[in-house]
Amino acid sequence: MKKINIAIIGLGNIGTYLFKYLNKNKKILAKKNNCIPNVLYVSAKNKAKKRDLKISKKLWLKNYLEATKSKEIDLIVELIGGAEGPAKKLVFNALKNKKHVVTANKALIAKYGDKLAKIAEANKVNLEFEASVCGGVPVIRSLKEGLIANKINKVYGIFNGTSNYILSSMTNRNQNFREVLADAKKLGYAEANPSADLNGSDVSDKLKILSSLCFNSFINNNIHVEGIKNIDKDDINFASRLGYKIKLLGFSELLNNNIYQRVHPTLIKKSSYVGSIDGVLNAVIIDGDPVGRSIIQGEGAGPAATTSALVSDISSILRGNIKFPFSISSKERKKLKFKNISERNFSAYLRFEVLDKSGVLSNITKIFSLNKVSIKRLVQNPKKNKGISSIVIITHETKDRYLNKIIKLISNKAYIIKNPKLIRIDQN
Amino acid sequence: MKKINIAIIGLGNIGTYLFKYLNKNKKILAKKNNCIPNVLYVSAKNKAKKRDLKISKKLWLKNYLEATKSKEIDLIVELIGGAEGPAKKLVFNALKNKKHVVTANKALIAKYGDKLAKIAEANKVNLEFEASVCGGVPVIRSLKEGLIANKINKVYGIFNGTSNYILSSMTNRNQNFREVLADAKKLGYAEANPSADLNGSDVSDKLKILSSLCFNSFINNNIHVEGIKNIDKDDINFASRLGYKIKLLGFSELLNNNIYQRVHPTLIKKSSYVGSIDGVLNAVIIDGDPVGRSIIQGEGAGPAATTSALVSDISSILRGNIKFPFSISSKERKKLKFKNISERNFSAYLRFEVLDKSGVLSNITKIFSLNKVSIKRLVQNPKKNKGISSIVIITHETKDRYLNKIIKLISNKAYIIKNPKLIRIDQN
Numbered sequence: 001m002k003k004i005n006i007a008i009i010g011l012g013n014i015g016t017y018l019f020k021y022l023n024k025n026k027k028i029l030a031k032k033n034n035c036i037p038n039v040l041y042v043s044a045k046n047k048a049k050k051r052d053l054k055i056s057k058k059l060w061l062k063n064y065l066e067a068t069k070s071k072e073i074d075l076i077v078e079l080i081g082g083a084e085g086p087a088k089k090l091v092f093n094a095l096k097n098k099k100h101v102v103t104a105n106k107a108l109i110a111k112y113g114d115k116l117a118k119i120a121e122a123n124k125v126n127l128e129f130e131a132s133v134c135g136g137v138p139v140i141r142s143l144k145e146g147l148i149a150n151k152i153n154k155v156y157g158i159f160n161g162t163s164n165y166i167l168s169s170m171t172n173r174n175q176n177f178r179e180v181l182a183d184a185k186k187l188g189y190a191e192a193n194p195s196a197d198l199n200g201s202d203v204s205d206k207l208k209i210l211s212s213l214c215f216n217s218f219i220n221n222n223i224h225v226e227g228i229k230n231i232d233k234d235d236i237n238f239a240s241r242l243g244y245k246i247k248l249l250g251f252s253e254l255l256n257n258n259i260y261q262r263v264h265p266t267l268i269k270k271s272s273y274v275g276s277i278d279g280v281l282n283a284v285i286i287d288g289d290p291v292g293r294s295i296i297q298g299e300g301a302g303p304a305a306t307t308s309a310l311v312s313d314i315s316s317i318l319r320g321n322i323k324f325p326f327s328i329s330s331k332e333r334k335k336l337k338f339k340n341i342s343e344r345n346f347s348a349y350l351r352f353e354v355l356d357k358s359g360v361l362s363n364i365t366k367i368f369s370l371n372k373v374s375i376k377r378l379v380q381n382p383k384k385n386k387g388i389s390s391i392v393i394i395t396h397e398t399k400d401r402y403l404n405k406i407i408k409l410i411s412n413k414a415y416i417i418k419n420p421k422l423i424r425i426d427q428n
Numbered sequence: 429m430k431k432i433n434i435a436i437i438g439l440g441n442i443g444t445y446l447f448k449y450l451n452k453n454k455k456i457l458a459k460k461n462n463c464i465p466n467v468l469y470v471s472a473k474n475k476a477k478k479r480d481l482k483i484s485k486k487l488w489l490k491n492y493l494e495a496t497k498s499k500e501i502d503l504i505v506e507l508i509g510g511a512e513g514p515a516k517k518l519v520f521n522a523l524k525n526k527k528h529v530v531t532a533n534k535a536l537i538a539k540y541g542d543k544l545a546k547i548a549e550a551n552k553v554n555l556e557f558e559a560s561v562c563g564g565v566p567v568i569r570s571l572k573e574g575l576i577a578n579k580i581n582k583v584y585g586i587f588n589g590t591s592n593y594i595l596s597s598m599t600n601r602n603q604n605f606r607e608v609l610a611d612a613k614k615l616g617y618a619e620a621n622p623s624a625d626l627n628g629s630d631v632s633d634k635l636k637i638l639s640s641l642c643f644n645s646f647i648n649n650n651i652h653v654e655g656i657k658n659i660d661k662d663d664i665n666f667a668s669r670l671g672y673k674i675k676l677l678g679f680s681e682l683l684n685n686n687i688y689q690r691v692h693p694t695l696i697k698k699s700s701y702v703g704s705i706d707g708v709l710n711a712v713i714i715d716g717d718p719v720g721r722s723i724i725q726g727e728g729a730g731p732a733a734t735t736s737a738l739v740s741d742i743s744s745i746l747r748g749n750i751k752f753p754f755s756i757s758s759k760e761r762k763k764l765k766f767k768n769i770s771e772r773n774f775s776a777y778l779r780f781e782v783l784d785k786s787g788v789l790s791n792i793t794k795i796f797s798l799n800k801v802s803i804k805r806l807v808q809n810p811k812k813n814k815g816i817s818s819i820v821i822i823t824h825e826t827k828d829r830y831l832n833k834i835i836k837l838i839s840n841k842a843y844i845i846k847n848p849k850l851i852r853i854d855q856n
Contacts, residue, residue, distance in 0.1 A: 017718075021577070021718065025577070029576075029577075031756055031757065031760050032576060032752075032755055032756050033576075034757075130574070136718075136719040136720060136722065137722070138570050138573075138574025138575060138722075141569075141570075141573055141574040142566050142569075142570065142574060145566075145569055145573065145740055145743070145744065146558070146566025146569040146570060146574075146740050147566060147736065147740065148457075148460060148461075148739065148740050148743045149449070149453070149457075149735065149736045149738075149739030149740060149743070150736055273704070276701070276704060288736070289732075290445075290449065290564075290731075290732035290733065290735050290736050291564040291726060291727065291732065291733050291736035292564060292726065292727040292732065292733060293726065293727070294564065294565070294566075294724070294725065294726040294727075295723070295724070295725040295726065296722070296723070296724055296725075297722065297723040297724075297725075298719060298720065298721065298722040298723065299719065299720040299721070303718075304717075304718035304719065304720065305718065305719050305720060307577065307718050308575065308577045308578055308716070308718050308719035309577075310577075311576065311577030312573055312574050312575065312576050312577060315573070315576045315577070316573065319749065319751065321747065321749045323747065324460075327460055328459055328460050329459065329462075332459050
């Protein structure tokens with residue numbers, strides 16, 4: 001039987017899990033793919049930290065870049081992480097030297113995926129990155145294969161388990177962001193430095209990759225990104241009273257030949273499918289023609305789910321299934337129009353914390369009407385004995401820039417005691 | 429660029445949709461797969477019925493079996509249907525003559541899939557049947573590729589849109605089976621002869637195929653099958669009051685090295701994921717190690733969704749992605765122990781329509797206790813002024829044969845005025 005020699009570079013939680021998995025499941029994978037996955041080399045920054053792994057000395061590379069030069073190696077699994085530095089060097093060199101690459105590195109693919117794909121195609125090797133988007137959810141393979149027939153109009157969903165866990169916990173326990181975050185760190189649902197998870201940049205990287213796969217376009221950095229740090233308990237409670245949950249969602253959609261990419265906290269109906277996904281799960285919704293709406297849901301992170309994705313990529317290479325990294329040749333990928341969301345219409349939730357005195361409400365509603373934003377619902381909540389009030393407004397659909405203009409105009413008013421909030425609503 | 433010549437045999441709703449799709453999307457499919465899908469021949473029982481299709485005369489085969497002999501043809505798409513007759517003849521002959529086959533025919537695969545796979549493997553051609561299970565839901569490709577790393581413990585879900593539509597409508601409109609069915613036929617959600625959809629045999633075929641893919645076993649006919657014809661409005665209302673919906677579910681699960689396959693109406697919590705899937709949608713839930721729980725949801729039937737599946741299979745062949753039809757070589761597939769569910773434990777809903785007289789309740793509960801079935805909840809509902817009563821019992825978990833024994837024992841009692849009901853409960 002044919003054999004593919006593999007080097008695993010990076011032995012953190014994921015690399016360690018994958019190493020053990022491949023040792024344990026070599027036979028069954030060989031049977032399924034008609035080719036043996038043979039781990040020949042490994043490398044890690046700090047060998048001493050190698051936990052409970054018993055790795056024979058001869059497997060260790062002296063320098064991780066040797067993997068890109070060794071004639072024995074067919075396939076390199078990059079698990080270093082980060083868009084720059086060693087990961088970048090490793091993957092560029094590997095593809096240049098005609099090694100297949102499997103990576104879980106969304107930052108690298110979101111930044112250099114286009115360049116890397118060209119090298120992979122020229123050298124007829126695979127560049128596979130299922131594990132970079134939503135861990136165990138096989139969304140990339142589904143877009144490239146199971147749903148290949150479809151013209152995709154929209155992809156959206158929950159792409160970050162940490163932020164979904166935090167928002168779900170704030171909702172279910174009526175706790176503040178800081179309390180829940182501290183707890184999530186203790187439980188291992190948030191990293192020591194969770195900023196990429198919370199500021200939307202993790203979702204942004206994943207969404208850019210999905211967009212390019214859905215629309216056959218190059219990766220585009222025109223994307224609106226907001227995180228969840230400014231969502232507070234009051235927002236969650238007001239949303240709940242109006243029938244909504246707040247979720248950090250990513251959207252990429254084709255409207256009148258323009259593509260809009262956006263990541264932001266979103267009010268979504270409690271009864272909707274996305275509204276029902278709590279905790280660390282990920283869910284991807286794809287609208288395509290002819291298939292209609294497809295949903296794929298599963299565990300988005302962690303060594304086990306990520307290994308499931310890495311092994312699906314490795315298996316594809318074992319079977320000799322050479323595909324274009326982005327589903328279509330780089331020569332055929334398009335430069336589509338990616339547009340800023342300022343001209344796109346949204347219905348939105350706005351919240352103003354104001355001094356509770358006469359004339360404030362009429363001033364606010366006047367600013368709305370002067371700026372072409374019509375109000376669908378308005379709730380005024382005075383805080384007892386404090387002389388302050390929350391005004392929550394749900395708007396009809398209007399251009400995003402009108403919504404932002406209103407926020408800006410009202411922010412400067414003397415009666416405003418806290419930065420106003422703007423959270424877009426999704427009607428699905 | 430390479431070219432694959434295709435014959436489409438059968439031009440009903442699906443064949444017609446596929447023919448048009450392939451003509452319209454030839455270029456983009458060629459680009460994605462680096463190979464041109466060329467429809468060279470078609471065949472249909474009744475040419476005169478060819479709707480609005482303008483098919484050039486030279487495309488028509490005189491006899492559909494010519495496709496299996498023609499040296500020009502590489503790939504045959506079988507859309508005749510049925511486990512026997514022309515479909516069987518076509519697919520066996522095609523594979524024997526080294527033609528790739530793509531089919532949407534679940535009955536054929538569930539009955540002859542093992543034999544057909546052996547021929548396909550011996551002749552190194554593909555036998556692909558994504559469209560045979562849940563239409564546009566790419567579950568087969570996900571099991572064979574995206575989730576290939578996983579040891580599957582359980583697969584279950586909603587595999588039939590017609591029955592799900594009928595049960596959902598009975599629930600939402602508080603109508604009887606007959607009323608809803610008549611309506612579903614008018615709307616095109618049920619066929620003129622919907623018996624395979626309603627008696628569970630459609631789900632049974634799909635589940636057998638999924639089982640063999642999940643557990644690397646041969647197709648096995650040890651399967652418990654019940655349909656939805658006996659579910660009435662009262663069952664739906666009682667279930668609802670207890671927090672459940674009734675769904676027709678298929679389950680295949682590995683428990684202590686035994687596989688249990690079963691299709692039956694099931695009480696499932698309203699708040700569960702499956703409980704929330706209404707209408708004609710299909711949903712497949714897969715429990716695997718290491719991935720955890722994965723869900724794939726989408727449109728399960730209709731020409732558009734089915735074409736999405738057929739084209740994913742055709743594309744796989746265009747890319748030269750030759751795989752074992754059942755994920756693993758026939759030589760490696762196992763004969764696993766498939767067990768009857770009689771020894772498996774269930775919690776269940778039982779309903780007895782009885783004469784409303786003293787001693788009945790105590791007799792019923794006595795029979796339960798004598799037969800080792802303990803009662804979790806009991807609701808007695810007298811029907812006003814009619815002298816009859818409904819007794820609904822939710823049991824703790826107990827062996828299926830004990831539940832059936834109770835039904836049998838109580839059925840014979842003089843106070844019983846209607847066949848008692850047994851509906852198993854799923855706790856997920």
